[in-house]
Amino acid sequence: MITAERKPMAEIRAMLAPYRKILVVGCGSCVAECASGGEKEVGLLASALRMDAKIEGRTIEVREMTIDRQCVYEFIDQLTGIADRYEIILSLGCGAGVQAVAEVFPKMLVIPALNTTFIGETKEPGLWVENCRACGDCKLGYFAAVCPVTRCAKGLFNGPCGGSKNGVCEVDPDSPCAWQLIIERLENAGRSDLLEAIYPPADWSRQQGKGPKKIVREDQRSEG
């Protein structure tokens, strides 16, 4: 899941200042799960914007819409015929969603209401933690499904640093030591032999320095 947090109201307010007709668009996928951009959050932000305008004596028109996914054309298309009635789209999607909506409506200004933060999991209600850096060279199969690049503060590939205490990271006492988890899980699975291997550094060239990444699946592509 891609996680995000709402921008400060002052920043959103400044971006919207010149506009009176605003379409607030949420996304029902990742950002709904992390309680930043779903239908409820769209309602909250729209309500706050209307009240803010009333307090300042401005008149604005705010419409709320939430589509299932802001990063897929078929869902974005639900805004067709509606978006052009507004001066601006305030997107509560992730960065990918904002850009996908902007591409479908090239004449409209689309601005983000969220700061996209990381790929993570819902650990418990109200707590989301990062567990994937999208490095493009996944080694989870060797590390008992615990990513040392993301979950070890030092990103160590070949064993623990030795600084953890009671299973807790010395850099971030709120996080368990990733290497303790890796070792425990490999031992439980009877695969502690994997700890003997030496792993080369992660190949970050897959992730960085080549412009936007792409995945092409020929079986999924349409003709032409």
Place this chain on the structure above:
Amino acid sequence: MDQKTAGLNIAIFFCRQLDANQDKNRRAIEKELGLRIRFFPLPCSGRIELLHLLRAIEAGADVVYLVACPEGACRYREGNLRAKRRIMFAQKLIEEIGLEGARIEMVNKTAEMPADIGAIAMELLARDAKVSISPVRSNAVASFIEK
């Protein structure tokens, strides 16, 4: 000046577990204050949503109360504890647009408070007004009354 005299519009969300006769017990004050007071019974205070609180303010309430069971006495164990966190979050949300956080308040019932919701509401209205009429309200009175 108390909240009644100050002419404040009050919205009261409350846990129905507090008063088995809530429907009857709130009639007198509803009759007296008319549309200046609105009651919203909830099956548990933990059912309160941020959107309930903001929409109430947007619709013209000057003060929104959530009346909950005493801490440790929630029928569903932690409903009122969850509600408390939501109230704090809602206060931050309205402070971001320049409204006083005190416009949203949680009240945990105590042994000294009356058992019926109408009497509790009277006590709340008799408190000193911490805020004045909401700046949102001037343009929103109509919707508060309509709903």
